[in-house]
Every structure is written in structure tokens, then in C-alpha cells.
Amino acid sequence: MSLTESNFQSTDELNIAFAERIVDILKTGITENGRASLVVSGGRTPKALFNALSKVALDWAKVDVSLADERWVETDDDASNEKMLRRELLQHNAAVANFVGLKTEHADAKDAVETCTANLARLRTPFDVLILGMGEDGHTASLFPCSEQIHQGLDQGARRTYIAVQPTTAPNQRMSLTLPALLNSKHIFLHLTGASKKQVLDEALKGGDEHAMPIRAVLNNADVELMWAP
Numbered sequence: 377m378s379l380t381e382s383n384f385q386s387t388d389e390l391n392i393a394f395a396e397r398i399v400d401i402l403k404t405g406i407t408e409n410g411r412a413s414l415v416v417s418g419g420r421t422p423k424a425l426f427n428a429l430s431k432v433a434l435d436w437a438k439v440d441v442s443l444a445d446e447r448w449v450e451t452d453d454d455a456s457n458e459k460m461l462r463r464e465l466l467q468h469n470a471a472v473a474n475f476v477g478l479k480t481e482h483a484d485a486k487d488a489v490e491t492c493t494a495n496l497a498r499l500r501t502p503f504d505v506l507i508l509g510m511g512e513d514g515h516t517a518s519l520f521p522c523s524e525q526i527h528q529g530l531d532q533g534a535r536r537t538y539i540a541v542q543p544t545t546a547p548n549q550r551m552s553l554t555l556p557a558l559l560n561s562k563h564i565f566l567h568l569t570g571a572s573k574k575q576v577l578d579e580a581l582k583g584g585d586e587h588a589m590p591i592r593a594v595l596n597n598a599d600v601e602l603m604w605a606p
């Protein structure tokens with residue numbers, strides 16, 4: 377499968393172009409299907425993009441927004457991706473979007489897999505836009521190479537859409553879309569900033585065990601657009 381690279385001079389330039397690209401795809405989805413879906417990652421990288429996106433004119437009431445993964449903490453915890461999303465993306469014009477969060481009342485994410493799977497019906501699938509990030513260890517969404525659950529997460533034969541993951545090199549239990557669920561997307565973007573992430577991506581592109589660098593599993597099975605700035 378192919379990797380299309382768009383390199384920008386600065387994160388500001390990247391965010392402007394990326395927001396426009398996302399909105400174009402979502403508009404097409406709304407025109408063709410009445411609704412469109414946007415599934416995003418958490419972490420630090422997308423904050424400014426989300427802020428830019430929240431101010432763009434779009435029929436946001438017709439957009440379903442969800443997360444590729446969530447840290448299993450309360451939604452008012454600073455580590456919560458939902459908290460970040462509510463602060464950065466679900467504001468301004470985008471405040472009326474239909475947000476489907478992952479965190480439930482269950483103390484253990486394993487007990488919430490069924491609920492998250494049922495809630496997926498509230499989102500248009502295949503996802504119109506999926507934005508992935510990547511960690512320095514080659515994880516994407518919360519498919520962590522260090523976790524015991526990585527084989528299940530990358531299993532394309534299984535019907536799971538979500539998986540509870542316990543990383544051993546990062547804090548918090550997680551809920552993550554599985555590889556087959558991530559791949560059920562019309563447009564997959566990999567959003568990276570900084571030279572070190574580019575080096576990690578180059579390493580992943582050399583090929584090798586997907587379980588050692590889960591981003592490889594996405595790159596090997598989908599057309600991916602890289603959006604990168606230093």
C-alpha cells in the first residue's frame with residue numbers, strides 16, 4: 377500500500393492545509409451520505425490542528441466525532457483524550473458535532489469493550505477521516521508493541537473493533553480501536569511533527585515485524601497520507 381508524503385515548513389502551515397483537507401473530505405461525505413465521520417487520536421501533536429478545525433465553517437451537526445483510543449482515566453483528568461478533545465476541537469463551530477466518547481463508568485477497560493462496540497453504531501462507518509499519531513516506539517492509536525494484547529489488536533481475522541490494552545512502557549490502561557477497525561476508513565492520515573518522529577517512521581518503513589512497530593501494520597495494509605512538519 378502507499379504512503380503519500382506532505383511535508384510543511386511549519387506546524388502552522390501544516391495545520392491550515394490539514395484542516396482544509398479534512399473539511400473537504402467531510403463536506404463530500406455529508407453531500408454523498410448525509411453525515412460524515414471523523415476519528416482522531418489524542419496526545420499532544422493534534423491540539424493546534426483541532427483548535428484550527430473547530431473554527432472552520434462546516435455543517436458540524438452532521439459530523440460524528442470519536443477517538444481512535446482513550447486513556448482509561450476520568451474524563452476530567454488531564455491525561456484524558458476526551459478532555460483534550462472537548463477543550464480543543466468540540467468548541468466554536470464544531471461544538472454541535474455528535475461526539476461519541478470511549479470512556480465509560482467501568483473501572484476496568486476490559487469490561488467496557490462491549491459498550492464501546494455497541495456505541496460504534498452511533499458513528500458513520502467506514503470512517504470518512506481517521507487521524508493517527510505515532511509514538512517513539514512505533515505504537516499507533518493504543519496498539520502498543522509492549523503490551524500483551526498487541527497480537528489481538530493486530531489480528532485482522534478477529535471481529536473485535538475495540539480492545540482493552542495495558543501498556544507496560546506508558547501510563548494508564550487504554551481502550552483502542554483494533555487494526556481492522558482502524559483500516560475501515562476511507563482516508564487515513566498520519567500526523568507527525570518533529571525530526572525524531574520522522575526517524576521512527578523511516579525505521580518502520582524499512583519493514584519488519586509489525587508487532588514490534590504496530591504503525592507498520594497500518595502502512596502495510598492501507599493507503600496513508602503523512603502530514604509532517606518539523
Ligand SMILES: O=C(O)[C@H](O)[C@@H](O)[C@H](O)[C@H](O)COP(=O)(O)O
Nearest residue numbers: 417418419420421509510511517
Ligand atoms: O492517546 C494517545 O496517546 C494516542 O492516541 C497515541 O497513539 C498518540 O497519538 C501517540 O502516542 C503520539 O502522541 P503525541 O502526539 O503526544 O506524541
